Amino acid sequence: MEATQTQTQSAAPVTSIAQIGTRDGQEVTIRGWLYNLRESGKLLFPIFRDGTGTIQGVMPKSAVPAETFEGVKHLTQESAVVVTGKVRADKRAPGGYELDVSDVQIVQRVPEDDPFPISLKEHGVDFLMEHRHLWVRTPRQAAILRTRAEIIKAARDFFDDRGFTLTDPPILTPAACEGTTTLFPVDYFDEQAFLTQSGQLYIEATAMALGKVYSFGPTFRAEKSKTRRHLTEFWMVEPEVAYATLDDLMQLAEEFISFIVTRCLERRRADLQTIGRDTSKLENIKPPFPRITYDEAVEILNKGLAEGKLENKFQWGGDFGSPDETYISSQFDRPVMVHRYPAAVKAFYMEPDPKRPELALCVDVLAPEGYGEIIGGSQRMGSYELLLKRIHEHGLPESAFKWYLDLRKYGGVPHSGFGMGIERAVAWICGLEHVRETIPFPRMLHRLYP
RNA sequence: UCCUCAGUAGCUCAAUGGCAGAGCAUCCGGCUGUUAACCGGAGGGUUGUAGGUUCGAGUCCUACCUGAGGAGCCA
Missing domain, CATH: 2.40.50.140 (Nucleic acid-binding proteins)
Incomplete structure (x- = not known):
């Protein structure tokens, strides 16, 4: 050899x-x-x-x-x-x-008694995942990886060209950002640390320093999720904007997504064709995106149930399950922005709606064709006292959030931001069945090789 | 963590409880326009593991292992 x-x-x-x-x-x-x-x-x-x-x-x-x-x-x-x-x-x-x-x-010369394992015929998922280091050579996988690179470049160009500053949050963190999902623990010189689940709290700090910022980096969730939408290690792009309201944020999100899709159609059309993507479904991804409230989304679900298109009745107050998101998004031909969820099902740091304090000023962007949530964002909580109360309610250690509370103490302003999962965006734009094909080496439940 | 399904040649898959097979890949031979080329031949198996039922188990039963899809959770 x-x-x-x-x-x-x-x-x-x-x-x-x-x-x-x-x-x-x-x-x-x-x-x-x-x-x-x-x-x-x-x-x-x-x-x-x-x-x-x-x-x-x-x-x-x-x-x-x-x-x-x-x-x-x-x-x-x-x-x-x-x-x-x-x-x-x-x-x-x-x-x-x-x-x-x-x-x-x-x-x-590859030896004939030990030939290249991935022949041109079809293979099973397990075999391909075991040989991911060789699978990436095949035309379809190469086209997906080029499109992923284009999406990342488009995302960065979008923010760079609009006066955002890239600020990198830490990957090793002392505590949970959102306090909800399970984290990967790391021994940090005999101290307990965790791999970050989101850079958001940190870019709120840099937004107060630089005005408009974004981060792009890996995030980690130790959830034992086994679905086509989950990885334990995935990449997020997260903008955070000082003085921005929820409405400003929704406008930013729709311009952002449209920019990325348009860029892929311009520069990666041949790759999308190799992948087998029906690009006609991407052509109309242009602002404005439909904006509906959580209440209106619940009405859509109830109507779907009455028409026999859904199986289970949805109770107001809960978060949408995957079948619910798929049904809601199927009513539209472009991403739909669902805003003002009940605060109880969302993260602790979201600003309450002044008109209805039981709702949070948040938005989820649901991709078409059943790809589910690709963006989650909100206006951040402004009140020091309420934020402290929510931290206690969520059982989070106050000491770890002292610096975060400081942001409300020293020149706190309304501000908003969102996070987009790169892999889910790639899966949607490429029309893939599973996010495992969207990243060179996916990390999933019980898969750490190669 | 729960539910469902699947493990047979390097790969993708067949095989009524009765001789373990095909296509692809590899090797040998043929073909001057092939498009996952085609045609002929060869080699290649502890049927996921352990136990059980049976004259006889790839097939039926039990446990375990591995993988896939989904739920929950989320991007």
Whole structure:
């Protein structure tokens, strides 16, 4: 399995497969891997990939040296190769171009007695997850990862271009941010620490320093969730804005989501096609998004029950379950913003609605097509006294929140923010069945390898 | 934590309680336009583990292990 040091002797310029259309008729070099090999008598059709795409090579036995032909004829899937050939437009080729191969240098040959495990046929989920480090090489997974990168870049561009400052919250924290979910404990020099479940409390502090801020980073939840929407380690982008109200926040959220979707349609359309996404469902993701109150959402559920489209009666005061969210979002053709939930089912730090104090000034954005909640946000509580009371009510240690309370003591202002789960956004935009495909190495209940 | 389903060749799956099979992958052979190529041949098995019922168990029963889907919780 030794890797030979290959000197690319050819004068042909190294080109990416994605850019090969600009080199029609020219001699180029591609550095990549053998994706597949078909043959027909004295004619070989090796398909190469380089991370940007795939292209079929054509090799008649008569056109290349005998040793080159024999070397490629017995080449194994995923062997590393440096290929030189002439680009030729061909209507028969899926990408529009083929490569008339003149030379193939084998950088590393996969042994035939231990072949690449992921063949081109279908595989089961468990097998693919065990081989995630190799699964990411397949065209569909590569397209998803490129789209994830585009979504992250779009999110950061959106905030950077609007005067937000990126401020990174800590990952090791002394206490729960929200006090609700189970955290991963960490030994911190004989002190108890936890992996963060949200950067929100910390960016409230930096928002008071810088006005408009956001964070982008990993978060951790030790919940034993086993669904297509949950990971134990996932990435969130969280903006926080001083002086912003709930209405300001909802406007920000709809502009944010629209920007990201539009960007993906502009720049990753080919990848979305590879993934098999019906992009027509993304075309109308533009402001304004429907805004409904929690009360109106409950009415929708009750009506759905009366029409026999839902099974269980929904009691006012509870949080929506997954089937409830799916039904509510199915009534709209774009993300729906549900605001003003009962304070009792939401986190301790949310500002009460002055008109109805039993409600919180919060919003959940439910993605279409049953993808559920992709954004959760709120106007933050302003009153020092009420915040202290809520901390006690939730059984949280006051000492750990002293600094957070300080934010209300020293120049407290109305402020609002939300968090968007990157993986759920990727799953929705790519139209995936499960969030496990949205991140290079998903961490789930009982899955820590590879 | 609870409910449901599934573990058979490297992979995807068949097999009425009665000889453990196919396709793909690998190897050998054939084919000058293949599109998950095709055609012919070869090798490849402690049927998740442990026990039980039976003349006989991949198949039926019990326990356990592993995985998947869902609930709860959440983004």
